[in-house]
Amino acid sequence: MMLNYHVRIGLVPVRRDCSPRPGAFNWEIAEERGRKAVAYIERHFSGENVSFSDLKGVNEAETLYSENDVDKVVEHFRREKVDAVFLINANFGSEEAAGLLAEKMNVPVLLWAILDDVFMPDGLRYTDSQCGVFGIARQLQRCNLPFSFINTCCLEDEILARGVDQFIRVVCMVKNFRGMRIGTVGTRPKPFCSVIINEGELLQRFGIHTVPVNMAVAADQFRRILAERDAELEKEAELLNSMYQIDGKTAPLLKRIYAFVLLFRELFQEHRLSAVSAECWTAMGLACGALPCTAYGILLDQGYLISCENDVHCAITMALLSCAALGKKPPFLGEFTVRHPEDRNVELLWHCGPFPYSVRDEGRCARVVDQRQWFEVKKGTYTLARFDQDDGRYRLLSGTCRSAEGPYTNGTYLWARFDDLDRWERKLIEGPYIHHVAEIEGEYTNVLREFCKYVPHLTIDEVTGNHE
DSSP: OOOOOOEEEEEEEOOOOOOSSSSHHHTHHHHHHHHHHHHHHHHHHHHHTTEEETTTSSSSSSSSSOOOGGGHHHHHHHHHSSSSSEEEEHOOOHHHHHHHHHHHHHHHEEEEEEEEBBOOOTOSSSHHHHHHHHHHHHHHHHHOOOOOEEEOOTTHHHHHHHHHHHHHHHHHHHHHHTOOOEEEEEEOTTGGGOOOOOOOHHHHHHOOEEEEEOOOHHHHHHHHHHHHHHHHHHHHHHHHHHEEEETTGGGHHHHHHHHHHHHHHHHHHHHSSSEEOOOSSSSSHHHHOOOHHHHHHHHHTTTOEEEETHHHHHHHHHHHHHHHHTSSSOEEEEEEEEEEOOOOOOOOOEEOSSSOGGBOOOOSOOOTTTTEEEEEBBBEEEEEEEEEEEEEEEEEEEEEEEEEOOOOSSSEEEEEEEEHHHHHHHOOOHSSHHHHHHEEEEEHHHHHHHHTSSTEEEEEEEOSSSOO
16 A cells, blocks of 8 residues: 555536626636636646546536536546545636535545636626635535635636645645555664554544554564575665665675565565554664664665654654655655754754665765765755644644755764754654654645645644744
């Protein structure tokens, strides 16, 4: 059950049901505008991560205007397996039909009005699309239905392009969140009380399954891989030698390190996992004779999401960030570790070596020391997030940082500049968070905020003013 980064969105032009007559709410003009909008959206926004379903064949108008057609639209969209609905107001629209459709579909809804551009010399207006979108929005609110909104604009406006792109990412997050399966390989290290979770509550609140994998069983699979796939491991060990500067302790263990990659790929397939939270530095080393840190980084670049130190909440966060990026960029687990010795707004986001190789600064040497990657992350803007809870109140911490200069250190790391690091420190201290955060290159805070609209029992918690 790997994450699915493709979404299908149902396109629904909406018009007011009225007689074909000149004047306000002219249905012929509305239907023409609706068809034009659908054609434009399908032509310009279809791609690897999104496809669309329209109302062709559902009714003659290819437009929703009557409550009597809602069931036909619902049946059509369910057959097409749409993940969301895009309401396109082509004139004043129909709040009754739009609200009923949203209620019955129970999927994310995007609402937008085409810019009104028909003004007659005698003073008549034929559409009033913006006016009607207020009515639809109020109906959705009265039905307690969350929805997203794009400001009124013309088809070619960048506002529409940005809004559709953001909605696609939100829908991808919503689609993958409920029913997520998080593998837990081994038990948490004894000192790490901070990563304690409530498995039953995750299942009851969000439909998130935690799938335990016994360490003894995983170690047995590891030994089988070593015995049966030696030629493959030999080849991959040569690849690792070409990627990194390898220290003497690690060189004899390269095949074992890559065996972890094959092991976790088997576990993902066998247990239909969305992400994994794994023990890494106590039992794993004893059971397998090697450490998995470098393998975790390789797996992240292959699309297999793994958090270390049995941090299930961070594994969930990594999956959310990966969906926000539509699988185009790998997330990684870092932790607030030390402040910069000279700049109070710069923090070391560090971990012992599990970052994806692709995020390294290519201008510097990537090393593996004592089986752990050593490199600094490339320059850029990064989104930070953490899903966590106290007393059943779940929150999604969100903010951004920019890379900064700082002292050379071990492991994998990012020196991160914040506008007000004190606020971040206080937020993490006062909870309900710990020092682990999921990070990803790019700016996705708006997407995370919008996602939380669609998840009951989850509140966005933004550290605002955090980006220079």
